[in-house]
Amino acid sequence: DLVRSRGLGDVYKRQTENITEQVETRRQLGQREGTIRDFFAQSPLGLNLCRMDGLWLESNPAFLRIIGYTHEEADGGLTYWQLTPRKYDAAEAAQLEQLRTTRRYGPYEKEFIRKDGTTIPVRLNGFLIERESETLIWSLIEDMTEQRALEQKVEDERVKAIQASKLAMLGEMAAGIAHEINNPLGVIELFAYTLQGATAAIAGRVVGHQGLA
Secondary structure, eight states: HHHHHHHHHHHHHHHHHHHHHOOOOOHHHHHHHHHHHHHHHHSSSSSEEETTBBBBBOOOOHHHHHHOOHHHHHHHOOGGGSOOOOOHHHHHHHHHHHHHHSSSEEEEEEEEETTTTTTEEEEEEEEEETTTTEEEEEEEEEEEEHHHHHHHHHHHHHHHHHHHHHHHHHHHHHHHHHHHHHHHHHHHHHHHHHHHHHHHHHHHHHHHHHOOO
């Protein structure tokens, strides 16, 4: 009886330890899932989960702001291809091939068509995951609007600097040409003055000879 009691005690102890471990595991998983949900909701980067055929399944608020759709409109209703301009077809095919061979894609820059019909520049990175025996794509989407505006500002300033440099060069050239023009004019003026004086002297001598005659 004592041996059996000890055996039952050991069994009870192991069961208790197993239950305690399971409870702790569930608690840790719950915390991890909560952290992931918080990151998904608060991330400043757009996050999107879609099927291999492009159907969007889950979109975080940052991504929804980028495309201008609501959660109800986007997830389960829109596809990646509906919001992708056709001019990116060749680039999209290359990214899909990279995804199939390396299970990752990007960084890749393109545009999305927003709900209001305007386009917005974005940069994407993504990778494949397996969930419930289905292969899905996680994508990270960065709004490049401010970056493009900054790049345009830098380009505008560069063009202005080039134009200012060209104008300065033209000014120097014009000054040089004016100098070259002014010098010959001065020579001509001096020659004309000298010629005028010589002509007057000759005329005076001719008059003097006529008076003697």
